[in-house]
Amino acid sequence: MTARIPSPEAAHPGQSPRAGEPAPAAATAPAPIHEPESPSAVARCVLPTERRAASWARSFTEAQLASWQVGHGVTFAACTVVSELVTNTILHSGAPDVSLRLTRSGTQIRIETVDNGVWRDPVPPGDNDVAESGRGLLLVGALAQDHGVYQVPSGTCSWAVLSGTADEEG
Known part of the structure; x- marks a missing residue:
């Protein structure tokens, strides 16, 4: 089942993704290599x-997981992971x-970002403790049950799997 996908315009009234352009339309992502077994719901x-895309992705994720009745803790972790993967x-x-x-x-949520850009092997973070970037995949690894990056015919797929979808608050 594919869920109805709110556009970033719906999440942020009055702000279109690009000046003078309509909000992005939903599209089908390339088939991932690690397809989850019998998914019960999919949203794309x-x-x-552009910079605002991470914010729109978080809003989309939060709304979608709320519609799936996913708990707040998992939703917060998913929004953080989505932000990191989209920013990358x-x-x-x-x-x-x-x-x-x-x-x-x-009881799992799988997050995938797919782009058609130039493939680059993931670079491990350096030893610079004061660097302002370079720790996104470490954060994803801390929040996710599993995660990875692989090359697809048209670019790159980054993915993460989170566990525990029940609403913890009842």
């Missing part, structure tokens, strides 16, 4: 690779847009 959106695409891919795919399967 495509965003332009913006900063490193050179792609004009990023496809975000959320999949609910049993």
Whole structure:
């Protein structure tokens, strides 16, 4: 089942993704290599690779997971992971847009970002304790049950799996 996907315009009234352009339309992401078993729900959106995309992706994720009745703790972690993965695409891919795919399967949420930019092997963080960037995948690894990055025919897929979808607050 594919969920109705709110556009970034719906999440942020009065702000279109690019001046004078309509909000990005939903699109199908390339099939991932690690497809979850029998997903019960899938939601997708495509965003332009600009600074506001991470915010729109978080809003999309928060709304979608709320509609799936995912708990607040998992939703917060998912929004953080989405922000990191989308930001990596913006900063490193050179792609004009990023496809975000959320999949609910049993008690897991799988997050994927796919871009058609130039493939680059992930670079491990350096020893610079004062660097302002370079720790996004470490944060993703701390929040996710599993995560990774792999090359697809048209670019890069970054993914993470989070566990525990029940609403902890009742």
